[in-house]
Amino acid sequence: MSFAIRVRVVNALTFRELRTRISHNYVGFMGLIAGPLLSILSFSVIFTFLHPLHDDSIDPIIFFTTGIVVFTVFSETSVRCVHAYQANEALFFYRQVRPIDTVVSRALVELGLLCLLTIIILGPYLIISPEPRIDDLPQLFAAVLLTSVFSFGCGVFFMIAGRLFPVVVVFIPMVMRPLWYISGAIFSLSHIPEPYRHWLAYNPIIQGVELSRNAFNSNYTLEGTGVSMFYLFNTALITVVLSLWVYTLVEKKLRKSQ
Amino acid sequence: MIQLHSITKSYVHKGVKNYIFRDLSLALPKGQSVALLGRNGAGKSTLINLIGGIDEPDHGSITSDCTVSWPVGLVGGFQGSLSARENARFVAMIYCDDEDEIVEKINFVQDFADIGMYFERPFKTYSSGMKARVTFGLSMAFDFQVYLIDEITSVGDEAFRMKCREHLMRKRMQSDFIMVDHNLLGLEADCDYALVLVDGRFYRYDDVLEGVEIHKRILVEPGFKEHFLAQQ
Numbered sequence: 001m002s003f004a005i006r007v008r009v010v011n012a013l014t015f016r017e018l019r020t021r022i023s024h025n026y027v028g029f030m031g032l033i034a035g036p037l038l039s040i041l042s043f044s045v046i047f048t049f050l051h052p053l054h055d056d057s058i059d060p061i062i063f064f065t066t067g068i069v070v071f072t073v074f075s076e077t078s079v080r081c082v083h084a085y086q087a088n089e090a091l092f093f094y095r096q097v098r099p100i101d102t103v104v105s106r107a108l109v110e111l112g113l114l115c116l117l118t119i120i121i122l123g124p125y126l127i128i129s130p131e132p133r134i135d136d137l138p139q140l141f142a143a144v145l146l147t148s149v150f151s152f153g154c155g156v157f158f159m160i161a162g163r164l165f166p167v168v169v170v171f172i173p174m175v176m177r178p179l180w181y182i183s184g185a186i187f188s189l190s191h192i193p194e195p196y197r198h199w200l201a202y203n204p205i206i207q208g209v210e211l212s213r214n215a216f217n218s219n220y221t222l223e224g225t226g227v228s229m230f231y232l233f234n235t236a237l238i239t240v241v242l243s244l245w246v247y248t249l250v251e252k253k254l255r256k257s258q
Numbered sequence: 259m260i261q262l263h264s265i266t267k268s269y270v271h272k273g274v275k276n277y278i279f280r281d282l283s284l285a286l287p288k289g290q291s292v293a294l295l296g297r298n299g300a301g302k303s304t305l306i307n308l309i310g311g312i313d314e315p316d317h318g319s320i321t322s323d324c325t326v327s328w329p330v331g332l333v334g335g336f337q338g339s340l341s342a343r344e345n346a347r348f349v350a351m352i353y354c355d356d357e358d359e360i361v362e363k364i365n366f367v368q369d370f371a372d373i374g375m376y377f378e379r380p381f382k383t384y385s386s387g388m389k390a391r392v393t394f395g396l397s398m399a400f401d402f403q404v405y406l407i408d409e410i411t412s413v414g415d416e417a418f419r420m421k422c423r424e425h426l427m428r429k430r431m432q433s434d435f436i437m438v439d440h441n442l443l444g445l446e447a448d449c450d451y452a453l454v455l456v457d458g459r460f461y462r463y464d465d466v467l468e469g470v471e472i473h474k475r476i477l478v479e480p481g482f483k484e485h486f487l488a489q490q
Contacts, residue, residue, distance in 0.1 A: 012348050015351060093328055
């Protein structure tokens with residue numbers, strides 16, 4: 001089917017997604033920001049005063065915001081995509097709506113909401129802070145976007161798995177907690193001793209996190225950590241290509257009534 | 259023209275494969291409306307869903323060179339947590355390009371359904387009558403070359419039923435119907451031919467009433483089905 005139809009369907013699904021997420025009033029939207037905002041604030045306070053785990057070269061608010069937001073882009077996209085098929089089941093009634101569209105719209109909505117959240121949190125902070133800085137804006141965009149693309153690829157896999165093997169629906173959210181601890185949301189890769197550092201660096205999410213921090217402040221060094229845009233780009237690309245390939249193989253099976 | 263090329267469709271229940279169609283080929287020509295007849299569970303709705311692209315066959319393919327509706331009459335395709343207005347907008351967004359057209363479709367559905375302030379409330383809170391009103395209104399808001407019409411079970415009161423019939427007759431002027439037998443609206447007499455579905459095979463009757471007669475005899479007369487199949 002043509003590209004124009006895909007755009008219309010994704011547009012319609014995004015509308016439906018936003019309507020159910022924000023649910024007609026602002027309480028829904030407050031709920032969306034409250035979660036990440038509370039973690040960012042509590043981590044900033046705890047680690048600044050009690051246990052300076054983060055790197056001195058970067059402001060703690062920026063350190064935790066980037067870590068938590070980038071990780072949340074991944075975790076929210078994945079967890080929501082597990083349910084993408086079931087939640088939109090009624091809408092496959094219209095032949096134009098394909099399972100992949102639900103993943104695209106969910107990934108877009110998560111990315112959009114979290115970018116908005118970041119602007120709401122960091123916008124005022126950067127204005128009032130004594131030395132506001134974003135050293136490399138393109139790098140920041142690239143890091144966040146590539147993390148989101150990687151999450152989308154994983155989301156396609158999770159949607160397929162959630163539809164064909166219902167046990168995954170329980171399993172994926174359970175994996176998110178341990179993943180949180182190894183994805184650099186609350187620590188800096190350069191503080192991790194070898195050989196563990198080397199292993200942790202294989203995780204694309206920690207790459208996205210570290211690249212975002214480095215984009216804010218170039219003093220936050222990535223040297224010797226194995227973090228590179230090249231690696232993140234390749235992982236995202238391979239994940240997406242692979243997931244779309246698998247998707248084309250199983251699309252008919254997904255649509256079939258079971 | 260809608261064509262089914264050697265379709266096989268089965269459902270697996272408790273490990274047992276149950277075939278609805280085996281290697282079925284069928285052509286539904288343009289410019290003719292068809293009434294599908296057959297006992298419950300024969301596969302009429304399955305066929306409608308396959309043509310509507312909601313379900314996929316195990317093997318084979320379906321091709322069409324015309325715009326085909328979703329199955330009219332079923333209360334599918336609605337997100338329970340969204341209101342009728344939001345559901346209508348969702349569908350309009352899929353089929354229309356500009357905002358004016360979308361608003362026009364939504365207004366049509368609102369007028370047609372005529373359910374007052376319920377139009378703004380979540381779909382899951384509606385009574386079955388209200389659901390039928392919105393569902394039917396949404397189907398009538400768009401123009402398709404072929405309408406798939408599944409059994410319309412509950413369509414509210416007599417006045418609303420009249421309105422539905424009137425709208426369907428108007429659609430019938432420019433579109434073809436592929437419809438599952440239902441006496442409720444008395445529409446099957448308007449079809450050009452009938453397809454009687456027996457054991458996964460279709461038998462065509464150009465005289466719809468003759469098809470209905472055969473269908474009824476298969477249902478009630480013991481031994482007629484075997485006799486009928488032996489004759490074919």
